[in-house]
Amino acid sequence: MLDIDEMSSKEIHELLHQVGYGHLGCVHEGKPYVMPMYYYLEEEDIYLFTTVGMKTHDIDANPEICLQVEEIHGPLHWRSVIVNGRASRLTEHSDIDRAMHLIKERNTTLSPAINRTWIDSEGRSEAIAIYRIHESEISGRTTDGVSSQQEPI
Numbered sequence: 001m002l003d004i005d006e007m008s009s010k011e012i013h014e015l016l017h018q019v020g021y022g023h024l025g026c027v028h029e030g031k032p033y034v035m036p037m038y039y040y041l042e043e044e045d046i047y048l049f050t051t052v053g054m055k056t057h058d059i060d061a062n063p064e065i066c067l068q069v070e071e072i073h074g075p076l077h078w079r080s081v082i083v084n085g086r087a088s089r090l091t092e093h094s095d096i097d098r099a100m101h102l103i104k105e106r107n108t109t110l111s112p113a114i115n116r117t118w119i120d121s122e123g124r125s126e127a128i129a130i131y132r133i134h135e136s137e138i139s140g141r142t143t144d145g146v147s148s149q150q151e152p153i
Contacts, residue, residue: 051129
């Protein structure tokens with residue numbers, strides 16, 4: 001049996017800094033809903049950048065979220081972190097400006113999109129929303145392909 005170990009707080013934060021994307025879980029119409037999501041980490045703060053739509057409606061209706069981040073090198077070598085928390089939409093201009101600076105710094109490909117009005121395929125304007133995750137619980141697991149259990153002969 002493969003040994004699965006708890007990650008230290010330092011290992012968890014190193015993985016979160018390194019990866020930058022994961023799967024965001026929230027509630028949509030009373031059911032669990034998971035979607036891929038980039039996130040931006042600054043010290044202990046995790047930020048989500050998205051456009052207003054179903055995701056923001058669901059988060060605003062029920063801000064309890066789960067972010068899962070993983071690094072997989074194979075079935076025997078992986079690391080995974082789960083952050084459970086509460087998402088709050090940034091509304092103060094100083095907080096939004098600080099988060100936008102961080103987001104542009106980490107993902108330069110977003111700069112042109114951030115600086116224009118987004119129009120969807122039906123001609124509707126898409127506004128930008130930024131959330132900060134206030135973590136309530138964070139955990140991580142890892143395995144390095146080693147088993148401490150003696151295999152049966």
